[in-house]
Amino acid sequence: RLRGMLTPEFTVRRIRRLEPAIQELIDDHLDEMEAEGPHADLQGLFADPVGGGVLCELLGIPRDDRAEFIRRIRRNVDISRGFKARAADSAAFNRYLDSLITRQRKDPDEGFIGMLVREHGENVTDEELKGLCTALLLGGVETVAGMIGFGVLALLDEPEQKDLVFEGPENVDRVVAELLRYLSPVQQPNPRMAIRDVVVDGKLIKAGDYVLCSILMANRDEALTPNPNVLDAKRASVSDVAFGHG
Template structure:
């Protein structure tokens, strides 16, 4: 595949290649970027791409950022770029701005700043430490069930998925009797293999449940996440905003943590020399978790960035109205970020990766996610020190969803 040089663009300093989107664009092979994506690196850290992605956004092309420096620049620039979605309106072709109420990943300042300040106190170190005993119980309970089911057993279905969902249910104080159906609706809603009508029905049921949950918290706020927001902010936060905040946390957390656990196990089984670092003290364990987040980057592409004005990045003129897609996975595997980026090495120097994003939209739950992952990996290998895959790694299947996640990870011990 060759880029098609289009010449200079209105004073830009370099040729902007136009590239046809490859068949496996934004896919991966096990833990690694797909070879099609690796091949795109030849076009530089920033290039224009044509295909399904540009069609979905109603553009003749979109910019694709692969380089670490470019991705960090775009994600960190909320003055020149917005995440607020625009949709093409009917036959007119006009682009209409919309808003997913409460979902702060689609907000700009000052509205974003107001909601972010509400959320931040709910993810303090003190709050996370208070949750850790419940997280540990959940992890141990799921490992007992996995042990009873096998070997062999599906680590993804019996451990990774329930832990990712269970911790978010603990955070939102979802009653235990409701959790199975609550999580089922979430997973069905993000399954891109299902039709829009079926996914819309699950989304509607999920929203009805959240409405009831918020009404109960308004009447009798508890000590959980929602209760805290209601007690602290009262009428200054609307029910729709609370619903949007919950939706963003659930959709952004459940599959992401589940994917990180499943992929993390695959990565560590592929590089077993790293496993002992989980037990060499908190600092080394945390560094390994951070390294796995960099290496795996299950959220390959955050929300598209729309240029609000003309801006030059890496010598390329991005025009107002152009979309930029940022590949977190490719940025975190950029040799400009760290030497030998395609291996897991918790002993490498400190790396400022973009696995949890960058700028004002940096993941608010990053510290909670790290704590969950550290405990999940440590407890798993404490219980099953001889853990290994029960099938060749090439036979592991993956989901068709917004977040990269294994579908089944058969293991034995």
């Protein structure tokens, strides 16, 4: 049911509405980097604020709240911090989402939460809205920021691939697609349960068995593409699973 509610919110037309705001966000942070001179912090000045800022724009989080909101998210997923500290940030994060959803119920805007409230009303509960927001934010902020940073590093390590970007904008999509396959930003194996008996590589996995699925290893499978451990944006298009499947 929730997937059915979400799908219309991610149409190309709706996402394109965000393009001007996203472009403005990117331009602002590129200007900040340029102002720093020849040595600038890509991660701190661009990747982190852009990665989180785009999701905040999607959800309709006010700009004045974003820096603190993103900071809370990052602290919440930082496993180097103690449990009590992370729990406190998680509680503050949830309180903010509660207040945001309350405001959107009263006066829905054009953001993701506002659209769901307008179109589904009481058919979507506050807890469901909070759960959807949490999944998007916790799953998207760090992965996008990390992908930008590691993507730039990978291109700097492979000058031929970097040069493709500057040869023409028509190459950008291919380079990004290959970086997603090669880096696979979501690398934490997620447990899955088999719903029926299945044989994988000669091994029987019985219904009810749990398996750990590695997106990185799937995208580096030699059955998928030749020389999978090489970054090559000129390779034939492949059906990778950087964003999962289905």
